[in-house]
Amino acid sequence: MTADETPYGELVARLDLPTKVRLLTGATMFTLAGEPRIGLEPMAFSDGPTGVRGLTFTGGEAVALFPNATLLASAWDEDAAQEVGGIVADEALRQHIHVVLGPTVNLHRSPLGGRLFEAYSEDPLLTGRIAAGYVRGLQARGVGACPKHLVANEAETQRHTVDDRLGERVLRELYLLPFELAHEAHPWTLMAAYNLVDGVPATEQHHVVEDVVKGEWGWDGLLMSDWFATTSTAASANGGLDLVMPGPDGPWGDALVAAVEAGEVGEEVVDEHLVRLLRLADRVGALGTPRTWPSDVEQPDSPVRREQLTRLAAAGMTVLTNDGTLPLAEGATVALVGRPALDTVTMGGGSAQVNPPYSVDIADGLSAVLGDRLTVVDGVPVRARAVPASRDVTHPGTGEPGVQVVVEDSYGRVLDDRHLPVAQLMVGFDDDYGDDVALVRFRARTSLTGDVVVGALGLGRWEVTAGGTTTTDELAALGDDPGEGVLNAPTTTTTVTLPEGGALVEAVSRPPSGSVGVSGARLLGLVLEPAPRSSDEVLAEAARAAAAADVAVVVVGLTPEQETEAMDKTTLALPGEQDAMVRAVAAAARRTVVVVNAATPVLMPWQGDVDAVLVAGLPGQEGGHAVAAVLTGAQEPTGRLVTSYPAADGASPAWSVTPVDGVLEYTEGTFVGYRGYDAGRAPAPLFWFGHGLGYATWAYGAASARREGADGGWRVSVEVTNTGGRRSREVVQAYLRPAEADQPVRLVGWTAVVLDPGASARVEVACDERLWRRWDEAAGRWARLADGGELLLARGLGDVRARIALG
Incomplete structure (x- = not known):
């Protein structure tokens, strides 16, 4: 009898306890171990909220960048969600990935949640039905889905330790409901959250996992931990967790073997976990006869993908107000204003980030349609922190766009020498460098001249050289959350003057003082961008351009500083002086359209001064083309809001995301979002959930x-x-x-x-x-x-x- 025909329990019985336990912890950051004796192949997992990144956090191959979750959900279209799942499956198959870690089905409890861009909505029914469509599309191609994060993981502040207090009724009626609805599509895996729920860690939630999900719902899939979320041995094994990620180290291993031998965990519990893992392996083609991987999958930059990603992004865009200015009149001259127009934010921060083959800015997309009828003007700065260089840099040796990155050990031996399109690299997380990384060097030529901001990001000791100027600095973590130290790395910058013809720029990173080799995971990068101009100069230029055109289109938005994993927002106000920019343009223009490049609610104190407002979300790699199609009427923006927009900071039924003495009380109960507004538990919203005008x-x-x-x-x-x-x-x-x-x-x-x-x-x-x-x-x-x-x-x-x- 082959492994294909053998019952899972019989396969489990062939293994000794240490082998069983070894299979229940990841082999690496994103892979599971195989076991030839039972025909079990290694399995590969990948993050996937907005693209199937693959097995490396940075520097991987180019992959399709999808519109973000709220933008896709704004179409209120389960068939479209299923189409997205199918495309995601293709991206996984192309990279030999067995399970994609998504969709995110947590709710938009407070609009301050930094990771809401990954989740669909404030409503459980809409969330669950869209998630079910996504799961069906993904698993129809033999790739496992992983709805996450079970459960009540609606914010990022103190996410590893916060105790979310909500009670059984709120848990059942609201926060478990989207998971229950997604269960109709039979997801093959689920992911347990970091937080505690009513005093019990999500990775130890016997009641939620064993009583409800596996018991009442009859779910037969595998429950894995979020990465580094598991902090116990016996309690998590007995609580229903089936797989600890990542590996090879973790709280199980020898400790779980010892717990079984001590009678703290029954071996039948371990066997049940392994049966579920083997069932997953069977479903994704990693048990018995190995699956064959297709070779004819669409590439992420193919014409088919371009059409799909443009159409899906445009369909979810939402018209909030419109006096008839949209779609733009044929033949109209347009002034396009705003930093997000030239540097459109197409994805959120954290584990959702991918390396796309390209990213179309709104300026490029609209220019392709309007030609010389378009004038483009940069706007006020929108970021408070520097970002890795991706523009105005070329490899010093080949001249190709991007940077050179060299990694050396303490003996000066080169461990890696590669060309990257974006000047950032993760070390100590998912690489093969080992523990002795003594130096990481970024080198690039830049065409920028005059005053330029240069610097670095990431933990460690830095030496940055540009235009004959060398600066040094040591960067430490911004907070106690290790995830924040990686995903929101500290930065250092200075302004230098570069000569005509450009210059060579170099940033060298060494481990933090007192460490030997890498001190944990570090996201490192080179910073390079033009020095900012005065706000008065920028606003005056924007007003002049607006006055000279038939219509002014102002693009405003958030950045991955606000919409990111590991951090929550503190305000819904647009960063920088974007509100002043809108007012300056509206005062000078005949007609003004505002495009909001953000996935979640923002305040709009200028709403009454403009003629139309369009929410474009984080639109993915085809974002510029999608916005252009919507503004010109080539495609209707059919979006309806998936989250209510508060009229002011604090004017939301649930607002605070900051725990008090480690506890976050869900005092609003089930009156979240529009439910609470309707009951008078907050002032009326600026725009209600479900609002959208179309054309x-x-x-x-x-x-x-x-x-x-x-x-x-x-x-x-x-x-x-x-x-x-x-x-x-x-x-x-x-x-x-x-x-x-x-x-x-x-x-x-x-x-x-x-x-x-x-x-x-x-x-x-x-x-x-x-x-x-x-x-x-x-x-x-x-x-x-x-x-x-x-x-x-x-x-x-x-x-x-x-x-x-x-x-």
Whole structure:
């Protein structure tokens, strides 16, 4: 009998305890060990929120960069999510990856969450259904999905130690619901979070994992830890965790063998974990006969990928306000203003970052369409911290765009000499350099002249030379979180004057004082950029350009300093003087359009001064082309908001993400986002969840609702008419407002329809019965909501079109 035909339990029985335990911890940062005796091949995992990065954090091969999660979810389109999952699978297959670590299905509890750009929405139904589509598309190609992070991981502050206190009812009704909905697509793995939930670490959550997920839901997949999240041996093994990542070191290994021998963990528990691992291996083609990897997968820069990534990004873009200025009139002259127009942020920070084959800025995308009718003007700085050089640099030897990076050991031997498109390199994390990395040297020629900012980023002792000037500095960690020290590395910069014709720039990094070789993982980089001009000069130039054009398009946004793993925001205000820039342009221009290059809510104190606002999200490698298609009307921006936009800092039902004495209380309960706004628990939002105008207007007729049999769910029916002047897509949203005062309004379903101008259609929305449940804490079971309440048909709760009383 081959491994393909042998029951998993029989394969497990062939192994001794140390071998079983060895297989339950990663072999490296992103791989698992194989075991030839049972036909088990090694498996490879990759981060995947916005692209399948591969097995290295930096310096890997070029991969497709997708629009971010909130932008994809803003299309409210499960089929599109499934298409994305299929493309992600192709990217994984091309790199021989068995499991992609995504999607992220945590909720947007507070708009301050730094990692919300990776998660879909503030609403559990929308999140779960979009996630299920993604999982189906991914696993249909034989690549495992990994919804994360189980559970209540909605912020980054003190993420390794914070105790999120929410209680069983809130856990059941809100934060577990998107995982339950994603379970319908049968994900093959899940990832446990860093945080504690009601006093118990997520990696030890026997109740959540064993009682609910594996028990009540009957889930038969594998639960892995987040990276470095596991801090115990017996408690995590007994709590339902199946796999510790990364490896080869960790809290299991010899310690778990000893715990079994001491009777603290039953060997049958270890066997159950291994059965789940073998089941995963079987599903992804790593057990028995090895899978074959396709050789005809689309490349990340192929015409097919360009079309898909442009279309998917444009579909999720959301028109918040519009007096008719959008789409831009044919033949209009346009002044494009703003740093994000020339340096468009296409992805968030942290583990979501990938190395794309290219990234189209908005200026390039719009220039390709408008030609000489476009004037481009740089804006005010938007970053407070320096970033690795990726522009105006070439390899000093070959002249190709990018930089040279040389790694040496303490004997001066060259461990690596490579060309990178971006001047950054991770050492001590997922490389083969070993522990003795004594020097990392970045070298590049630059065409920049005059005053230039040069410097370095990353822990260690630095020596930076440019234009005859050499500076030295030692950089230490910014905080206690080791992840923050890597993902948000400290920086040092100085301003130098470079001569005509450019200069050679070099930055040399050595380990921090007192360390031998690498002191933990370090993300290192060379900084190089033009010195900033005065704000008065920049604003005056922007106003002059705006006054000379028919329309001014101002691009504003956030950066990976605000939208990143390992850090939360402290404000929703745009960084720098971007608000002043919008006001200056709006005062001078005939018409003003603002494009928001951000994945999550921002404040808009200038909203009443401009003619249209478009949210473009973090649009991926085709971002510039997608924005151009939307602004010119080549594609309709069909997005609807996935998160409410507060009117001011603090004006949100849930706001603080800072623990008090290690505890973060979810005092808002289930009244998160639009649910809390509707209940009056915060001032009305600037824009409601579900809001989005598209490029047409819509009329709603009479609505009705019916039950599907005595015990069936509700279906809502309404006639809608496209009263606009172009073919358009409408998203008909159904909400339940329960009769019970302690139960918030909630989205219960939606249906999209595409109609020509003047056309009508009767649209039916099937409502999800799970939204009629409430958790009875006294009885420890689900109960049905009280009879009554009403169904609302709306374009977001700020624009309710029909109300149906439920008897």
